[in-house]
Amino acid sequence: MRITIRLFGRLHDLAGASELEREVPMTATVASVWQMLAAEFPTVAPYARSVSAAVNADFVKTTTTLAEGDEVAFLPPVSGGM
Amino acid sequence: MSDRRLAIGRDPLDVTELIGLVSGDEPGAHGAVVTFVGTVRGENQGRRVIRLEYEAYEPLAMRAFAIICDEVSARWPSARVAFHHRTGSLALGEASVVIAAASPHRADAFAACRYVIERLKQIAPVWKREYFEGGDVWIEGATADPSDESAREEAYRRSCA
Numbered sequence: 001m002r003i004t005i006r007l008f009g010r011l012h013d014l015a016g017a018s019e020l021e022r023e024v025p026m027t028a029t030v031a032s033v034w035q036m037l038a039a040e041f042p043t044v045a046p047y048a049r050s051v052s053a054a055v056n057a058d059f060v061k062t063t064t065t066l067a068e069g070d071e072v073a074f075l076p077p078v079s080g081g082m
Numbered sequence: 083m084s085d086r087r088l089a090i091g092r093d094p095l096d097v098t099e100l101i102g103l104v105s106g107d108e109p110g111a112h113g114a115v116v117t118f119v120g121t122v123r124g125e126n127q128g129r130r131v132i133r134l135e136y137e138a139y140e141p142l143a144m145r146a147f148a149i150i151c152d153e154v155s156a157r158w159p160s161a162r163v164a165f166h167h168r169t170g171s172l173a174l175g176e177a178s179v180v181i182a183a184a185s186p187h188r189a190d191a192f193a194a195c196r197y198v199i200e201r202l203k204q205i206a207p208v209w210k211r212e213y214f215e216g217g218d219v220w221i222e223g224a225t226a227d228p229s230d231e232s233a234r235e236e237a238y239r240r241s242c243a
Contacts, residue, residue, distance in 0.1 A: 009137060010220040077224055078208055079203075
């Protein structure tokens with residue numbers, strides 16, 4: 001199935017794209033998509049411990065399973081406010 | 083929420099609008115309105131800052147704002163809050179975030195206002211890129227996890243200090 005991956009902040013710079021389309025297995029989870037991303041872009045791998053995730057613009061755990069057409073976002077540590 | 087109390091976008095922020103949004107239609111409903119304006123500082127960790135660039139995942143930011151609003155209602159049922167965050171390129175001194183909190187008594191208004199900025203810094207999907215003399219760097223703070231109870235308690239503790 002096909003999903004969209006959104007990358008923000010420094011993750012966007014490291015991967016060289018803010019949005020990626022990828023084919024993933026029907027059993028894909030947020031965690032497995034992260035593993036795939038880290039394999040494709042090894043410089044993002046150190047974010048494994050600090051990254052958080054959203055699916056279709058809602059916060060999720062990395063164990064969340066995905067469906068066709070989902071938008072998965074990976075969020076590096078945030079720095080809004082001031 | 084369909085009203086203007088929560089917003090994120092590129093438009094300059096207006097604290098007066100926010101005061102109006104929390105004041106309500108009924109005169110005298112609140113005895114206190116506290117505002118907070120976060121502005122771009124010219125120095126950070128020894129670097130001379132030139133400007134900041136704010137990037138956000140806007141639909142998720144609106145979700146985070148709604149979560150924070152619900153948390154405020156649970157902690158301070160009589161308080162009413164509104165807050166706007168700005169994105170894009172900001173010059174020194176410009177406002178990146180504005181918060182207004184109203185309640186019948188000042189203690190709850192101060193606490194609710196402080197709680198909102200602490201929680202925004204913890205969970206809002208917003209990233210700040212600092213352009214300073216000699217380069218630029220992404221600033222990275224907290225891991226965004228609205229369900230992290232210890233972060234929520236830390237924000238509450240700071241609000242009531």
